[in-house]
Amino acid sequence: MIKIPDITFCIKTIHRPWSCHRLVESLSKHISYPKIIVVDDGRPVRRFLSKYPETASQCTVIHPEQTDVGVGIGRNIAVDAVKTDYMFLLDDDHVITENLNLDRLCDRFDKNDIDILGVRQGSGGRPTMLSKLMNGQRIWIHRGETRRNGYVAWCDMSSNAFLARTKTIRALRWDEAIKTFEHWEFFYRAKLAELKVAVAGDCFVKHAHVESEDYRRLRKRAKYRSMGLRKHGFHSMRFPGGGVVRA
Template structure:
């Protein structure tokens, strides 16, 4: 795999400075990266309007409608990819030398993986999705299926991962889920028997940025309930023990 065969995909809304920071970090550490940004923010808060010079270094897709959601936005990015591989990123990620991209790519090439994630500082550890209570509750917990050195196979990685474009086009994100889409995407990857793994010595910096315009869009639990009910679950247990109900 060559870097020219990878497209970095970013979905953003109402965090133009954060998206600018990520794109700049990609160019700082990767030579001529292919970058697609999908923005479904309001026109006055769009990345391309706030940072036009940075946006010129990307393919920017400004959605016609505001708040189409993560599912629609990410699928639009994936559909626009022309390369064999894609690397998904959140708009509040920052690339640093700790990504160890050459090592990361080598592992993807040489190991039995369909989707290989990186760590996010102390987060992004290998995670399992296990049904409880006769399949009525889904348990999100730390764990792994097997390990080869720093690479651990599991059910769920961070939102920073590398995969073949066709793999993600087949799986896609549920477009009804505007948020709380992460676990549901990986649960379907598990059902599809995709090989998901995390490279424990490759890191992306997760430098969270919030705003008054962004915060209400993220915290809409009705979409978590939709995902749970879709798969027949009445509740979810998080790694820390918190239980939320559909």
């Protein structure tokens, strides 16, 4: 059985120090003595450690040598620093509540054939599939699942809040060239590697987005979406709502 000391929570953050502070505080409130690694590649004046030193003292905080190394490098740095058998990925604008049901999540991971077990993000984070359209030239992100066991649904992609074995994620890793729009590409490679991805539909984190102008500018760099699409031979992507973007 997976226990809390067996898990390290990994957070990549940039230019949202208050958001990271809020997440760490929520982890400490709902989980006893959580192990937390924060990778912050922001400018020194916008760092979590400098803005909230008391909260940051509850974590291992890592500052890469360069700023804006991107999500891929930042998350890989975090996972490489993990010393436990399991890791739990979180975005810095998540908030932990009692609805995480971590003991239940760990039990589900133990009892099922799963490599990555995601949780819901309020109304988001439902089981999602990655399918090819247009003779394999378009990737379609859509709701769906391949099978289900109670609240656990197997699929291709979960939210960015998930539990996994550390060795699994170290082997898969994030593409370090892709600074943003990394989510689907990570899970598409998990699909190609035949990893077993599932979502626990009764376990939740709160996604409480925190907006800032410089964060928005960093996040919405479409060239990285194009990079991921071209890497896998796609000329376009279709979203669940039907919208299409091109590489």
